[in-house]
Amino acid sequence: MTVVLETRNLVKKFGGITATDNVSFKLRKGARHALIGPNGAGKTTFVNQLSGVLQPTSGTVLLGGQDITGWSARRRAISGLARTFQINQLFADFTPAQTIVLAIAERENKGWEWFRPAGTRSEYVDEAVELLRSLGLSDVLDQRVGSLAYGRQRLLEIAIAVAAKPHVLLLDEPAAGVPESERDQILDVVSALPEEVALVLIEHDMDLVFRFARSISVLVNGALFVEGTPSEIANDPRVRQVYLGEEELLHV
Amino acid sequence: MTDFTDDRLRARESVISGSRWYWPEFLFWIAAASLFFLVPTKLTLLSEIFILGLMALSIDLVLGFAGIVTLGQAAFFGLGAYSAALMAKHGYGAFLFGIIPVNDPLLGLVVAAIVAGIVGFATSFLVLRGSDLTRLMVTLGVGLIIEELANKMKSVTGGSDGLQGVMPAPVLGKWDFDLYGQVAFCYTLAVLFVMFMLVRRLVHSPFGLSLKAIKQNPLRARTIGMPVNARLVAVYTIAAMIAGVAGGLLSQTTQFGSLDMVAFHRSADALLILIFGGAGYLYGGLVGAVAFRVMQDFLGNITPQYWQFWLGVILLILVLFVRGGILGLLRNGREFLSHPGAAKAGAGAVLRALIERRSPLALIFFKGAAKKVISDKRSERDGESGKGAGGV
Ligand SMILES: Nc1ncnc2c1ncn2[C@@H]1O[C@H](COP(=O)(O)OP(=O)(O)OP(=O)(O)O)[C@@H](O)[C@H]1O
Ligand SMILES: [Mg+2]
Numbered sequence: 001m002t003v004v005l006e007t008r009n010l011v012k013k014f015g016g017i018t019a020t021d022n023v024s025f026k027l028r029k030g031a032r033h034a035l036i037g038p039n040g041a042g043k044t045t046f047v048n049q050l051s052g053v054l055q056p057t058s059g060t061v062l063l064g065g066q067d068i069t070g071w072s073a074r075r076r077a078i079s080g081l082a083r084t085f086q087i088n089q090l091f092a093d094f095t096p097a098q099t100i101v102l103a104i105a106e107r108e109n110k111g112w113e114w115f116r117p118a119g120t121r122s123e124y125v126d127e128a129v130e131l132l133r134s135l136g137l138s139d140v141l142d143q144r145v146g147s148l149a150y151g152r153q154r155l156l157e158i159a160i161a162v163a164a165k166p167h168v169l170l171l172d173e174p175a176a177g178v179p180e181s182e183r184d185q186i187l188d189v190v191s192a193l194p195e196e197v198a199l200v201l202i203e204h205d206m207d208l209v210f211r212f213a214r215s216i217s218v219l220v221n222g223a224l225f226v227e228g229t230p231s232e233i234a235n236d237p238r239v240r241q242v243y244l245g246e247e248e249l250l251h252v
Numbered sequence: 253m254t255d256f257t258d259d260r261l262r263a264r265e266s267v268i269s270g271s272r273w274y275w276p277e278f279l280f281w282i283a284a285a286s287l288f289f290l291v292p293t294k295l296t297l298l299s300e301i302f303i304l305g306l307m308a309l310s311i312d313l314v315l316g317f318a319g320i321v322t323l324g325q326a327a328f329f330g331l332g333a334y335s336a337a338l339m340a341k342h343g344y345g346a347f348l349f350g351i352i353p354v355n356d357p358l359l360g361l362v363v364a365a366i367v368a369g370i371v372g373f374a375t376s377f378l379v380l381r382g383s384d385l386t387r388l389m390v391t392l393g394v395g396l397i398i399e400e401l402a403n404k405m406k407s408v409t410g411g412s413d414g415l416q417g418v419m420p421a422p423v424l425g426k427w428d429f430d431l432y433g434q435v436a437f438c439y440t441l442a443v444l445f446v447m448f449m450l451v452r453r454l455v456h457s458p459f460g461l462s463l464k465a466i467k468q469n470p471l472r473a474r475t476i477g478m479p480v481n482a483r484l485v486a487v488y489t490i491a492a493m494i495a496g497v498a499g500g501l502l503s504q505t506t507q508f509g510s511l512d513m514v515a516f517h518r519s520a521d522a523l524l525i526l527i528f529g530g531a532g533y534l535y536g537g538l539v540g541a542v543a544f545r546v547m548q549d550f551l552g553n554i555t556p557q558y559w560q561f562w563l564g565v566i567l568l569i570l571v572l573f574v575r576g577g578i579l580g581l582l583r584n585g586r587e588f589l590s591h592p593g594a595a596k597a598g599a600g601a602v603l604r605a606l607i608e609r610r611s612p613l614a615l616i617f618f619k620g621a622a623k624k625v626i627s628d629k630r631s632e633r634d635g636e637s638g639k640g641a642g643g644v
Contacts (some may be wrong), residue, residue: 057317119268142266
């Protein structure tokens with residue numbers, strides 16, 4: 001399978017801290033990849049550099065073989081790279097419906113349209129409703145986002161990224177703060193994505209990780225510690241060492 | 253599971269609702285037009301209010317929708333005013349394409365919008381980054397530079413003597429500006445209405461939605477692929493053009509151009525008017541302009557010496573304690589009426605806000621009420637949890 005996203009010797013330093021330590025990483029088309037690691041390992045920092053929210057100190061990022069290190073977050077987004085944030089980044093005064101219609105309008109390059117009311121594009125509204133329903137958000141689709149329960153906001157965060165119809169989707173702890181009962185919806189939506197979409201899931205819930213992933217990378221202290229299939233990772237004594245105290249992994 | 257068709261309707265409604273006309277809007281415009289017959293002696297003042305409202309609308313677009321604070325809108329207003337005035341002054345007797353008089357008022361407005369738009373575009377890059385404070389300072393700086401340029405370029409602007417001999421051609425080749433301000437009234441109201449309708453379309457379009465999105469969360473806006481800076485440049489330029497049109501209207505209808513039209517106080521007034529009426533509602537600038545001038549008149553009659561003092565007090569109270577200005581007040585009021593239970597909670601919230609701000613004014617006025625709320629809260633909490641914690 002072709003490599004869609006790649007980093008070469010990626011380094012990010014915050015003053016004295018090396019948050020990303022010489023990471024060379026390849027993500028293939030259709031990947032179901034989990035990125036795990038203890039708190040502070042540098043997972044979010046890594047995703048921030050992939051999505052253009054942060055500039056690396058050195059190294060390169062490639063999307064579809066093209067060097068995108070200097071690209072803005074916006075340009076990466078319109079090139080098919082979408083992400084969710086560990087800390088919700090939503091439009092608090094919009095409704096979920098407005099949010100997704102806007103995201104679709106931007107995807108369709110209609111963001112400059114200034115005369116026709118957004119709500120009259122029924123194909124966008126229909127698509128938004130479809131998506132929100134798949135995440136179980138249909139009952140709140142016309143409520144103010146800022147007033148939604150945290151778990152619901154979390155699901156909307158995912159909906160925004162999915163609405164972009166990306167080739168590469170980076171999910172930074174999507175299930176954190178989502179009630180147990182609603183976590184399956186996240187996996188359902190993610191599984192419903194086209195097979196060729198490359199997915200990266202950052203997650204501490206090992207149950208979710210092992211149900212989702214076909215390959216796993218472990219990040220420790222900013223560096224890629226080990227990569228492998230779920231069973232390789234689950235049985236790797238070094239990984240157990242790193243996760244000592246985190247019981248979930250041992251149960252797999 | 254909710255029904256798909258029903259979800260669709262609700263989703264559509266939630267996206268489209270703002271763009272639909274509500275009956276108070278019809279009322280507003282009918283009332284505005286009928287003033288022509290109701291107060292025929294005050295038409296000039298009314299034209300001036302419309303112009304103020306149009307300028308405040310331009311600030312609403314950048315502040316209320318895109319979230320850029322500005323204290324420099326008078327620069328664009330003034331550029332528009334001088335452009336239109338110069339066209340009317342020097343264009344007399346000349347014709348464009350042999351038919352359109354160069355001093356035609358509408359042509360003047362187009363030129364006013366273009367000139368203001370060019371300067372707005374050029375200076376928009378200065379407000380892309382930075383905090384609110386930086387933006388205030390930058391827009392203030394640009395405003396002061398334009399003001400000083402107008403002052404220095406005496407040969408063009410007439411400096412402090414002003415620009416005399418501004419003689420616009422009849423509106424649409426038919427209606428000459430008259431002494432009673434009848435034509436001026438109709439002309440400004442018509443232009444205001446057209447501009448307002450355009451802005452109204454704009455804010456409910458995907459472009460308008462994107463502006464509100466940028467105001468709420470620029471990071472998210474970028475990561476869904478929005479060209480944030482380009483959108484801000486666009487809206488700043490559009491707002492400059494609208495302010496330019498407002499300025500053009502003033503110099504055409506008063507047949508005079510003056511430094512007062514680029515002066516800093518105009519920026520400050522217009523910003524106050526908008527906040528007074530309520531930013532982000534579209535009608536805030538118009539409502540604010542009316543309230544502002546009516547209050548100015550009213551207070552000026554009771555206390556000719558101190559009206560500005562009382563105006564200041566009222567503004568402070570409104571800005572500090574009523575978020576969303578007059579329209580915000582009305583909206584909250586409507587919500588109270590539709591949810592009677594909310595009224596009590598709302599009143600409590602206002603009082604709590606007053607107390608938490610620890611504003612001396614609030615404490616003087618509301619000490620008694622505040623005490624009661626505190627003791628109520630305490631007994632409520634004590635009742636619930638069985639243990640009391642002191643101090644607010
Ligand atoms: N903007 C920043 N400035 C300084 N240090 C930072 C910054 N962002 C992250 N760090 C540091 O970089 C390291 C990696 O942080 P990061 O948030 O990427 O970890 P993470 O793997 O996502 O952790 P978690 O599982 O808790 O989300 C941490 O030591 C963190 O303190
Ligand atoms: Mg993280």
